Amino acid sequence: MQFNTAGAMCAICDVNEYRKCIRELDSPLVTQLFDILHALCNLLLVKPENLQEVCTGDTLNYLDKSVVRQFIQLRIDFRIIKNTNALKGIIE
Numbered sequence: 001m002q003f004n005t006a007g008a009m010c011a012i013c014d015v016n017e018y019r020k021c022i023r024e025l026d027s028p029l030v031t032q033l034f035d036i037l038h039a040l041c042n043l044l045l046v047k048p049e050n051l052q053e054v055c056t057g058d059t060l061n062y063l064d065k066s067v068v069r070q071f072i073q074l075r076i077d078f079r080i081i082k083n084t085n086a087l088k089g090i091i092e
Contacts, residue, residue, distance in 0.1 A: 001074060002074055002075065002076045002078075003044045003074050003076060004076045005045065007044075008041065008044035008045040008075075009045065012038065012041045012042065012045060015034065015037055015038045016038065018034060019031075019034045019038060022034050035059060036060070036063070039054070039057070039059040039060050040060070040067070040071045042054060043055070043060075043071045043072050043075075044071065044075055048077070048081040048084065048086040048087075051072065051086050051090060052086065052087075052088070052090065055068050065090065068090060072087065072090065
């Protein structure tokens with residue numbers, strides 16, 4: 001499975017709707033998990049030159065790099081950007 005821009009936008013919109021519902025449960029743990037999922041989905045959409053910044057942000061910085069790497073590999077442009085400096089330190 002790969003995500004183009006339109007698919008990534010749909011995924012983010014869907015996750016946002018789930019996040020709205022989850023907030024009503026008033027469960028900090030579940031809210032945090034959906035925030036992480038949202039940040040991971042954002043990796044499918046962010047410009048390649050901004051990947052490093054997003055990956056080292058507060059939400060994703062503590063995640064195992066293999067999880068972050070797996071989401072980045074779902075990008076339709078992954079093969080194009082994998083040899084650029086945009087992924088340096090992320091997929092190594």
